[in-house]
Amino acid sequence: MGLNNGALSNGLAKIETQKLKEEICHDDSAVPVKAQTLEELHSLQMKKSGPNTPMTGIQQTIFGSEADKNKQQLESISASLASLTRETGPKVVKGDPAKQAETPKVVHASHQHQHQHTPQFSNITDSALKFTHILYNLSPAELYEQAIQNEKGSFITSSGALATLSGAKTGRSPRDKRVVKDETTSEELWWGKGSPNIEMDEKTFLINRERAVDYLCSLEKVYVNDQFLNWDPMNKLKVRIVSARAYHSLFMHNMCIRPTPEELENFGTPDFTIYNAGKFPCNRYTHYMTSSTSIDINLARKEMVILGTQYAGEMKKGLFSLMHYLMPKRQILSLHSGCNMGKDGDVALFFGLSGTGKTTLSTDHNRYLIGDDEHCWSDHGVSNIEGGCYAKCIDLSREKEPDIWNAIKFGTVLENVVFEEHIREVDYSDKSVTENTRAAYPIEYIPNAKIPCVGPHPKNVILLACDAFGVLPPVSKLNLAQTMYHFISGYTALVAGTEDGIKEPTATFSACFGAAFIMFHPTKYAAMLAEKMQKQGATGWLVNTGWSGGSYGSGSRIKLAHTRKIIDAIHSGELLNANYTKTEVFGLEIPNEIKGVPSEILDPVNTWPNKNSYKETLLKLGGLFRKNFEVFTNHKIGTDSNLTDEILAAGPNF
Ligand SMILES: Nc1ncnc2c1ncn2[C@@H]1O[C@H](COP(=O)(O)OP(=O)(O)OP(=O)(O)O)[C@@H](O)[C@H]1O
Numbered sequence: 001m002g003l004n005n006g007a008l009s010n011g012l013a014k015i016e017t018q019k020l021k022e023e024i025c026h027d028d029s030a031v032p033v034k035a036q037t038l039e040e041l042h043s044l045q046m047k048k049s050g051p052n053t054p055m056t057g058i059q060q061t062i063f064g065s066e067a068d069k070n071k072q073q074l075e076s077i078s079a080s081l082a083s084l085t086r087e088t089g090p091k092v093v094k095g096d097p098a099k100q101a102e103t104p105k106v107v108h109a110s111h112q113h114q115h116q117h118t119p120q121f122s123n124i125t126d127s128a129l130k131f132t133h134i135l136y137n138l139s140p141a142e143l144y145e146q147a148i149q150n151e152k153g154s155f156i157t158s159s160g161a162l163a164t165l166s167g168a169k170t171g172r173s174p175r176d177k178r179v180v181k182d183e184t185t186s187e188e189l190w191w192g193k194g195s196p197n198i199e200m201d202e203k204t205f206l207i208n209r210e211r212a213v214d215y216l217c218s219l220e221k222v223y224v225n226d227q228f229l230n231w232d233p234m235n236k237l238k239v240r241i242v243s244a245r246a247y248h249s250l251f252m253h254n255m256c257i258r259p260t261p262e263e264l265e266n267f268g269t270p271d272f273t274i275y276n277a278g279k280f281p282c283n284r285y286t287h288y289m290t291s292s293t294s295i296d297i298n299l300a301r302k303e304m305v306i307l308g309t310q311y312a313g314e315m316k317k318g319l320f321s322l323m324h325y326l327m328p329k330r331q332i333l334s335l336h337s338g339c340n341m342g343k344d345g346d347v348a349l350f351f352g353l354s355g356t357g358k359t360t361l362s363t364d365h366n367r368y369l370i371g372d373d374e375h376c377w378s379d380h381g382v383s384n385i386e387g388g389c390y391a392k393c394i395d396l397s398r399e400k401e402p403d404i405w406n407a408i409k410f411g412t413v414l415e416n417v418v419f420e421e422h423i424r425e426v427d428y429s430d431k432s433v434t435e436n437t438r439a440a441y442p443i444e445y446i447p448n449a450k451i452p453c454v455g456p457h458p459k460n461v462i463l464l465a466c467d468a469f470g471v472l473p474p475v476s477k478l479n480l481a482q483t484m485y486h487f488i489s490g491y492t493a494l495v496a497g498t499e500d501g502i503k504e505p506t507a508t509f510s511a512c513f514g515a516a517f518i519m520f521h522p523t524k525y526a527a528m529l530a531e532k533m534q535k536q537g538a539t540g541w542l543v544n545t546g547w548s549g550g551s552y553g554s555g556s557r558i559k560l561a562h563t564r565k566i567i568d569a570i571h572s573g574e575l576l577n578a579n580y581t582k583t584e585v586f587g588l589e590i591p592n593e594i595k596g597v598p599s600e601i602l603d604p605v606n607t608w609p610n611k612n613s614y615k616e617t618l619l620k621l622g623g624l625f626r627k628n629f630e631v632f633t634n635h636k637i638g639t640d641s642n643l644t645d646e647i648l649a650a651g652p653n654f
């Protein structure tokens, strides 16, 4: 053997066939394909797997009757989608109509499906004769295909993420968020001035529910996600999301906790159900409706209905509102905060309104990410409510936010971004669709995610404010009363876009850094936070991630690199032992120096060219804080009257 021996006169090696004498000479030695037809060949491409794969046939397995489990699941979904007036659910069938070859196995559950009764013929309508195909807990790959085939504006970007458009709404609609006021909730919840809970009655809820359900059942197919909320195993919630779009299903797949195939098989009845009718509007002639959009929560029925908005954040934040109701009733504090943990187990919470840096700063290459937006603090420590992150991506850069950048890959939903038409490279600086461009990805896409997403009690509580006035110091250390004062105030300069209709940064106060999501009076959450911080000896910090050297328009946003150094110094304990100076008006303790941060920026007065306009602006902001806090002066915080007095005294003084 060998090329030298077999070389031909033209210099080319002779092809050796000698050794294969007994066999027929093939062009390769691979085993032939196990298919007789092209269809068969294609059918081989897709391997049958667990319950995540939609089943067209019903199989018997050695583990018991697959058919029974399948039937139970379909019955449960049919019951979820039941019309309350006709008392019946749609005929549901699992799987994609496009792939349905044989006659589908149908389940038509009555509303009270526990005691099956013969259908009332008077109730039969055309809609009851129709099938609704259920695409149940599809995988990201399947959802990509559905989105690309059926939803205009869905594209694969060059990094593999799914680009989608959320339609006319590119932010939440807080003015259209309603909560059913019944005997219980009228007593329990926070209503009236400042409250996010706009009332509606039970009947109107049912009208909207029927509208959403009828719309969903009129479709050829709907998506159903059965998933979990809260990584704390003792306080886990089962949620079902019924939606019209693959984009919504993939978004929730990423944002909620994903069940294992075994967990899904034993899922049972959900604790809460969302009916997301997306673009289908509410009827403006319906009582209480003020626009074509309505996001309705009914705590008694454990249901939420979405009409007239396709912004996916409504589902995420609707569930967060639910947690803000359920958790405090179990003495667990729900928090609009990011959360991470150092190598030594030191946990930090990052509170702040939308766009202040919760996601950006909790995603830290040197620390474990517990979560970026929604947490619970119980007697055992912290737990993330979600299974994914929802990052703002306007002006996203690989250098400044590498972990978020790298998370935007296959499986990630990219909302409302602009990309080059051919290469599909995203231009993160492009605001043509909206300023509120977003990426939703599973938390494990962040390399140092802490899974399960739980941790011990927090050591540092960081309040983030994006101060468009440019007068709050980049960092200050707070005592407990000041922490409470700023937590209840919930100040920021709202960054454009996340709430529909806001185009320019404006000073905003939002109690508990998330008034849009709380259900009880803010003082309830504040008292719980004070108690937990005191008990665990946590330190409060106020970090301005907003302007320096002047207000919005003349100054500039504090460099992210500087904010990161400040946060590092909080985590390491360096700042706890620094020397401090007290500021005028707000009485904030500011450090004299921090490693890696120019000392002159630590006191904002130094950065303003005109000291008079600094003072003027400082007093103006102080006045806004004072005015905002007026509504809280008559509320006791916790059981300790001293704390209440201290909190009232912790505001600006001038
Ligand atoms: N100094 C800074 N500190 C933090 N973020 C900054 C800073 N300068 C600019 N940014 C930008 O501000 C944005 C902060 O958005 P982020 O996604 O972290 O908001 P969020 O608090 O998580 O809000 P949401 O609750 O809406 O998700 C990012 O786009 C980030 O790049």
Ligand SMILES: O=C([O-])CC(=O)C(=O)O
Pocket: 171, 172, 313, 314, 317, 353, 354, 373, 390, 498
């Ligand atoms: O809810 C959203 O759309 C985004 C978000 O996290 C917030 O606004 O706090």
Ligand SMILES: [Ca+2]
Pocket: 358, 359, 372, 373, 390, 391, 392
């Ligand atoms: Ca975020």
Ligand SMILES: [Mn+2]
Pocket: 336, 354, 373
């Ligand atoms: Mn948020």
